[in-house]
Amino acid sequence: MQPVDAPVRPVPRPDAAVPAVEVTGLRRRYGAFEAVRGISFAVQPGEVFALLGVNGAGKTSALEVLEGLARPDGGTVRILGADPHLERAAVRPHLGVLLQSSGLPGDLSVRETVSTWQRTLTDPRPVDEALGQVGLTDRADVRVRSLSGGERRRLDLALALLGRPRVLVLDEPTTGLDPESRRAVWGLVHEMVDGGTAVVLTTHHLEEAEELADRIAVLRAGLIELSGTPAEIAGTQPSTIRFSLPADAPALPALPGADVVAPGPSVDVHTRALQADLTTLLTWAADHDVELGGLQARAASLEQAFLAVADGTPVPTR
């Protein structure tokens, strides 16, 4: 077996046609329990890939293998063509990692923490630039233990970005951040991606996945249940037309294939033919001089698709 941290072949240059991240049939076990049960995906330079899933779905267990912190129990992981565990010395200079909890020493100041980290890197950003990026310039001389939770998270992110990584792995990057800081983090991720960095992230904020991710995989019990662009994933669920009817309205027209839920005057039509069914309803309403009160028509959201996977509702294959 190759010793950990042995000098190994360098990773390919940025212009090489190698996926930034390639995960094939990844499995991760804790004793008899298999937390990740054979997942595969690839992420290209300049792409953001989000792993979503309810608590315990296996996201962190998978990310720890990408980060080189754990070995797979099956399958392979390659970061820039190299094994992040066995070829750690080659991968590490190009990999930025934001763990779910970082455990930084509390008695160092923010500046000392960044300077210490900087010494382990080959081409780090200057400390002031790193602190400015995450809005911690004014907190540079404060001890880490005195930072708020959100400030500490931003320091974690500064450390992840410090080495100008080609691959960035972010485990719940904005948990605990206020809405303004969250937007600032999104801006930083966009900047990194524009510079060609590949990003793999997990989040419980679906609007974050919608904002950042080019592609998403939804994990359930260690398996990828659904994957695609945010729009493709949302599109696995029916759209909804919602309105209310006056008491004397005639019977609704037939809407073949739609699910019509009308517990009283309010009506929900769940449909995979939004435009056709909306046209039928509007024509019917005009013909019968009926007003569709509070009419709304909306495509399904990522949240609906996510909840359907979490509930174990079968997702139609496309």
Ligand SMILES: Nc1ncnc2c1ncn2[C@@H]1O[C@H](COP(=O)(O)OP(=O)(O)OP(=O)(O)O)[C@@H](O)[C@H]1O
């Ligand atoms: N060290 C461990 N020993 C035993 N089981 C573990 C260990 N770490 C994680 N697990 C289990 O593996 C499963 C997946 O955990 P993991 O932390 O990967 O989930 P997750 O999707 O990241 O969840 P969360 O959203 O809560 O962070 C869970 O059932 C968890 O209890």
